[in-house]
Amino acid sequence: MNVKDIIKSSPILYTALSAAWESRKKISNLVPDEPYIKMQYKKQMGKKIDLSNPETFNEKIQWLKLHCHNPLMTKCADKYEVRSYVEERIGNGVLNKLYGVYQKVEDIDLSVLPNSFVIKVNHGSGQNIICKNKDHMDFNHAFSKIKRYLKSNHYSYGREWAYKDIKPLIIIEEYLDDNGRPPADFKILCFHGKPEIIQLDLDRFGQHRRNYYNVDWSQMDLRFIVDNSSYEVPKPDNLDEMICFATRLAIGFPFVRVDFYNFDGKIYFGEMTFYPNNGIGTFYPEENNKLMGNKLVLPIQ
Known part of the structure; x- marks a missing residue:
């Protein structure tokens, strides 16, 4: 059991740390959005962000937080x-x-x-x-x-x-319940209403693994936060249906990730996410951050 699990299993520790965290958030709420985003990005990524000329996926997600308010x-x-x-x-x-x-x-x-x-x-x-x-x-x-x-x-x-x-x-x-485990989680990244990349999360509460695919189910050379699986995952029979659903739900948004669970031949909607991982995380290889950023064209301000 790691430290995080120990804290979660102890009501006293969890309550104390939650209270401290809430107090910290109240103080941080006094900082306006743009300087707060810049500070958080610098702390997490170890470098400054140029919000006037964002280029990578992470940078553009930060820009959307400030300027896309649909x-x-x-x-x-x-x-x-x-x-x-x-x-x-x-x-x-x-x-x-x-x-x-x-x-x-x-x-x-x-x-x-x-x-x-x-x-x-x-x-x-x-x-x-x-x-x-x-x-x-x-x-x-x-x-x-x-x-x-x-x-x-x-x-x-x-x-x-x-x-x-x-x-x-x-x-x-x-x-x-997929035989005692959560079902595979298909997260479809849509840029300007078009599905482009599929993130597959496997065994999220166990030996969590994550793969990335193009919409034709060819695996990408991409790792983000979680390691790739060591085995080949076959293309799901109803992939085209999931992509069709994601397309309909993504209409009108510059970027959105549409999540589905898929098992026993049935598709279940999960959620819609506009800021994956808060727009902060390291891509391996790093050029994928720019590659994904190129798919997200921001309006001229």
């Missing part, structure tokens, strides 16, 4: 509201089951929920709690975390504008 982005970043957008564009057949929507944990009636499910907040990123078995779940600890999530604003950390005005809610959804 109200539809807020709806699509909202993990509850996006369901109606998906239904309108591609139908409800790709939506997983929604068991409930709540404003506070006290409203949740565990007796009416199935044995397994996922609890998440609609305005966060990675703030999900998986319940595989209600009888073995520490709901006091889980609900304590959810309460803290509800008080947070994901915009504060990286100035990801789309999250700024989302009204916090709790949603409980179906847990997708």
